[in-house]
Amino acid sequence: MQNQFIFNQQTLHSLCDELALADADLAWVIKHYGYPRFWSRSNTFESLVHVILEQQVSLASALAALNKLKENIQEVTPARLLLLTDEELRACYFSRQKMAYVRYLAEALLSGQLKLEELENLPDEKVRHRLTSLKGIGNWTADIYLLMTLHRTNIFPIGDLAVVNAMKRLKRLPTATTKDELLLIAEQWQPYRSIATMILWHYYLSRGK
Incomplete structure (x- = not known):
């Protein structure tokens, strides 16, 4: 099933490249800050x-x-x-x-x-x-x-402030942009919204430095 697709450390970069071909803003992040790290936690x-x-x-x-x-x-x-x-x-x-x-x-x-x-x-x-x-x-x-x-590929944590703020900044969106509007924009990243999320986290943290 599509919603059970998973990614791992070996496939992360190729999936980032695939998203970068479709989204110039995500491509810009990778070009300027490199690939995101593979954030992973055990199932415990x-x-x-x-x-x-x-x-x-x-x-x-x-x-x-x-x-x-x-x-x-x-x-x-x-x-x-x-x-x-x-x-x-x-x-x-x-x-x-x-x-x-x-x-x-x-x-x-x-x-x-x-x-x-x-x-x-x-x-x-x-x-x-x-x-x-x-x-x-x-x-x-x-x-x-x-x-x-679980490393599912198509998760977009709309409740995550870092993701929301990074997305608004990267996409040059008004501060008042609603969550529903952000979810609509994130639709373009399917079925790899998790990878887009990691790129957004990476952008957020890299700018913070």
């Missing part, structure tokens, strides 16, 4: 905890919280996380809301309600449905999981 509880921590905070803050958690429990597993008290999780920079989210996820995995290995063989929308049925996981978290962990 730890990876999903990391994405939950990244919700609405800086990447640096999320990584600091994850590293503090790993200092405390070494291996980030559902069983080990559930042994931590509120105070211990607070000491790892978890908000009360995110404590609830990661505990709910841990319980879903331990009970078998969610099986991460099963998601690898499901179509994109079924993966999204399974994940977003859990408390604390919305479309942005599902998008990042589909893109970075």
Whole structure:
């Protein structure tokens, strides 16, 4: 099925080249800043905890919280996380809301309600449905999981501020451009919207330097 196409480190550059032929702005990014890195995360509880921590905070803050958690429990597993008290999780920079989210996820995995290995063989929308049925996981978290962990080719995380801001700047769009208008523009990148997203992230980070 088309929505189950995946990419990997070996195919990333050729897919970037294919998009560059169709979009002069993406071609400009590659010409000036090179290819994006291959952002990838393993299909584990730890990876999903990391994405939950990244919700609405800086990447640096999320990584600091994850590293503090790993200092405390070494291996980030559902069983080990559930042994931590509120105070211990607070000491790892978890908000009360995110404590609830990661505990709910841990319980879903331990009970078998969610099986991460099963998601690898499901179509994109079924993966999204399974994940977003859990408390604390919305479309942005599902998008990042589909893109970075399952490496599906056609994901466009419209809830990602870096992607939205990079797209507006690169395409010279008005600040008031709506999400629906951005999604319409992103249609031209199908079935490789994930690759376009990586190029936009790369542009955002490269300009930041």
